[in-house]
Amino acid sequence: MDPTALNIDLHCHSTVSDGILPPAEVARRAHANGVDVWALTDHDEVGGLAEAQATAQELGMRFVTGSEISVTWSGHTVHIVGLGFDASNATLVNGLRRTRAGRAERARRMGDRLAEMGMPGAYEGAIPLAGNPELVSRTHFARYLVQAGYCPDVQTVFNKFLGDDCPGHVPMQWATLSDAVGWIRGAGGRAVIAHPGRYKYSILQFQALFDEFIQLGGEGIEVVTGSHTPDEARHYAGVARRYGFLASRGSDFHSPTESKADLGALPPLPDDLKPVWHDWF
Ligand code: AMP
Ligand code: MN
Ligand code: MN
Ligand code: MN
Secondary structure, three states: OOHHHOOOEEEEOOOOOOHHHHHHHHHHHHHOOOEEEEOOOOOOOOOOOHHHHHHHHHOOOOEEOEEEEEEEEOOEEEEEEEEEEOOOOOOHHHHHHHOOOOOHHHHHHHHHHHHHHOOOOOHHHHHHHOOOOOOOHHHHHOOOOOOOOOOOOOOEEEEEEEEOOOOOOOOOOOHHHHHHHHOOOHHOOOEEEHHHHHHHOOOOHHHHHHHHHHOOOOOEEEEEEOOOOOOHHHHHHHHHHOOOOOOEEOOOOOOOOOOOOOOOOOOOOOOOOEEEOOOOO
């Protein structure tokens, strides 16, 4: 098989985290869009992988296990995508459960804060929008605030109220980088820094992040993602070359109406980069 000819999408979400479609429907949409190799990467969860894998198998689409782990590094959130691990690994499963554990209390505090800002009922409105009671995310609050008419769309909610530096954001202490990479590697998987273009670090902080990630056994970064502009994709292709990172490609699809990129619809990786899937087939 010529891997460069394959449509590979290694980042997306289902109702098990903050996606709109159940795992089986994400699988069908990926397949319909021409995806050949697909990973479901729900936030801090592996609960959708069995359904995703079963549907992918029915469709004849190659499936890779995945999860997008929330990490706190140097005071900010970084997302680490794990790929190709054993989803029944107890250390990984328990680590993800502990990572999810603070979300219920955080959701209540987010509701309180939004109420103080003149938007009452957000907690009660967001909870039923979460397909997984252990995974209430800012996205569910954002969807509720759109439904309630406070904002025209989810992006506006993040820009005004729920983005990392906005007044409605309740910061969390997520997993450590060392734990996240350790859980992924301990379960036989490969660790990838998700959408590096989204993080507000200085050049020195980025260097320290990449160095520490490599030291811990991290191997890849996302280069082509729905969360990067074309300029950011070019920049992180350069970073992959300089640091010797494997490169990944993923839409970060959440919803047909909210997401910048649909499943499988992004440009390919630059030819000279070594893809994260280089030794998979
Ligand atoms: P949480 O894990 O609850 O903090 O929510 C994080 C999720 O919110 C991300 O995975 C995105 O789906 C969404 N999100 C975060 N920041 C933004 C943003 N600036 N614009 C749009 N969506 C965002
Ligand atoms: Mn998300
Ligand atoms: Mn992310
Ligand atoms: Mn994501």
